[in-house]
Amino acid sequence: MSGLQKHMPDKREGINVASVLTDRGLTIGMPDAPPIVDNIDLDLRPGCITCLVGESGSGKSITALSLMRLLPPGIRFQADMLALDGEDLRELDDERMNVIRGDRMAMVFQEPMTALNPVMTVGEQITEALRVHKGMDQTSADIAALEMFRQVQIPAPDTRLKAYPHQLSGGMRQRVMIAIALVCRPAVLIADEPTTALDVTIQSQILRLIDALRVELRMAVLLITHNLSLVAEIADDVVVMYAGRIVERAPRDALFGNPKHPYTLALFAAMPRADGRGRPLATIGGQVPSHGEMPPGCRFAARCPFAEARCVETYPILREIRQDHWVSCWRVPLEDHVS
Numbered sequence: 001m002s003g004l005q006k007h008m009p010d011k012r013e014g015i016n017v018a019s020v021l022t023d024r025g026l027t028i029g030m031p032d033a034p035p036i037v038d039n040i041d042l043d044l045r046p047g048c049i050t051c052l053v054g055e056s057g058s059g060k061s062i063t064a065l066s067l068m069r070l071l072p073p074g075i076r077f078q079a080d081m082l083a084l085d086g087e088d089l090r091e092l093d094d095e096r097m098n099v100i101r102g103d104r105m106a107m108v109f110q111e112p113m114t115a116l117n118p119v120m121t122v123g124e125q126i127t128e129a130l131r132v133h134k135g136m137d138q139t140s141a142d143i144a145a146l147e148m149f150r151q152v153q154i155p156a157p158d159t160r161l162k163a164y165p166h167q168l169s170g171g172m173r174q175r176v177m178i179a180i181a182l183v184c185r186p187a188v189l190i191a192d193e194p195t196t197a198l199d200v201t202i203q204s205q206i207l208r209l210i211d212a213l214r215v216e217l218r219m220a221v222l223l224i225t226h227n228l229s230l231v232a233e234i235a236d237d238v239v240v241m242y243a244g245r246i247v248e249r250a251p252r253d254a255l256f257g258n259p260k261h262p263y264t265l266a267l268f269a270a271m272p273r274a275d276g277r278g279r280p281l282a283t284i285g286g287q288v289p290s291h292g293e294m295p296p297g298c299r300f301a302a303r304c305p306f307a308e309a310r311c312v313e314t315y316p317i318l319r320e321i322r323q324d325h326w327v328s329c330w331r332v333p334l335e336d337h338v339s
Contacts, residue, residue, distance in 0.1 A: 019043040020220045021067065021105075021188050024081035028059075028066050029291070030074060036291045037063050037244045041318075044188060044220035049211070051231040051252075052224045053267070054241035057288040060224045061110065063241070064190045067222070068107050069097050084188065103133035106181040108194040112173035116165040122176045123161030126183055133184050148179045153205050171198045178206060185217050192224045207234060228271050232256055240264050243288050243299035246318055250325040260327045262304045298330070306331055 021044040029035035037059040044050055052060050066077040069089060082089045084104060089097070101107075109115040117125055126148065127141035136144065142161075149157035152175045165173055178194060189210070195203040211234060214221050225231060231238055231252070238255045240248040240263065248261040259265050269282040286303040289295065297314050301307040310330055318328040 018045055020046050020085055021222075022081060022083050023067065023079050026063065026066060026077060026079045026082065028062055028071065028075060028077045031076065034291055034294055035244060036075070037066070040241075040246060042067075042222070042239065044222055045236070046187070046218040046220055047214055048236040049214060049221040049223055049234055050237045050239060051235040052222060052239050052241060053226065053228065053231060055226075055284075055288055057243070058241040059244040060241055061192050064107065064192050064222065064224060067190060068101060068105060070101075070107075099133075102129050102180075102186075103184050104186055105188045105190070106184065106186040108174075108177050108181045108189070108191040110192040110196065112170070112177040113165060115177060116173060118165055121162055121164055122168070122173075123163075126161075126176070126180050129180055129184055144183060145179075148183045149176075151209055152176075152179045152182075153202060154179070171202065174198055175202070175206070178210075182209070182213060185213070186219060187217070188220045188222070189214070190222045190224075193226070194223070228267060240267070243294065244291060245299060245328065246326070247300065247328045248326065249318070254322075254325045258325075260321065260325075260332055261300075261329050262306050262331070263300045266303075298328075 021042070023040065023042050026037065026040040026042070027035050028037040040063060042050070052063070054060055062071070062075075065071050067082070069092070071077060079090060084100065089100075092100075116122065120128075123142070123145060126145040127136075127138065130136045130141040130144055131138070145161060146157055149160060154160050154172065154175050160168070160172070160176075165176070168176065174194070174196070175198070181189060181191075191210070194210075195206050198206065207230070210221060213219055223234070235252040238250060238252055239246055240255075240261065242263050248255065248259070248264045255264065259268060266282075266284045270284060272281060284303060289299060289302070295301065295312065297310070297312045298304070298307070298316060301311040304311065308330065316328050316330045318326050319332065320326050321332050
């Protein structure tokens with residue numbers, strides 16, 4: 001039995017019929033090693049934006065890659081359930097996954113220069129998606145690509161379609177990646193820091209576009225971000241990850257109105273505030289443990305000002321403390337627990 005298999009959870013509940021993409025017990029790692037990501041449950045609902053937040057090294061990006069079946073060689077994933085509209089994605093071959101990727105599921109990657117093909121024009125890359133997945137002829141694909149470039153605010157779009165990735169700025173390449181992801185109007189969009197390279201004005205335009213399309217298409221969106229101000233504005237549901245595990249999960253208003261986990265509280269405390277001008281930002285002492293040196297108890301215990309002996313010794317399970325609000329912390333009052 002591999003190290004990954006040893007950490008696999010028991011069977012969990014089945015597909016959530018209200019979700020377009022459901023995973024249960026997602027665990028990612030290398031053979032004979034502790035998991036990088038451990039026992040993750042996600043439900044991406046049609047027309048809703050789920051924000052995945054946490055420090056760098058928490059496992060957010062690799063979780064997103066696993067949902068797309070795009071993990072690097074040597075890294076494996078296991079799950080009790082990984083389903084798109086009821087279709088089990090776990091055992092699909094590459095040919096079938098290639099049909100799904102870019103059509104029913106799409107991803108905006110964090111590094112567009114490595115995601116775009118350097119020997120094809122960006123116009124060829126976006127029209128290829130339309131011809132392969134939507135069966136368009138070249139003329140129709142060119143028209144649709146031009147309109148998509150306009151929607152993501154690419155200047156002189158007819159000229160930019162003929163450019164190669166290296167001829168575009170980082171922000172322009174990011175907008176091209178977003179255009180490619182959205183052009184086939186997917187049921188699920190996974191966006192890994194999609195506006196990092198863009199200025200504030202363009203960020204707002206892109207997010208409004210994503211927001212409009214998720215309403216129009218009832219598109220489920222998984223948005224990975226460090227920007228809690230953005231989360232407060234755009235999220236329906238929020239999932240907080242730390243060191244490869246979910247520590248808190250709740251609807252946006254519940255999480256922002258009554259956060260429970262000490263890590264979530266620390267993230268909120270570190271947010272820049274309008275009334276804090278001239279004051280130093282709060283920081284979280286210490287660092288995220290490496291996946292090869294995970295403690296047996298709560299993974300945040302070494303950095304937590306409220307840690308007790310049991311926190312160090314035993315990991316607290318993720319519990320539903322009230323309707324749809326889940327927390328992994330020994331300090332949650334018993335009276336808050338759902339009966």
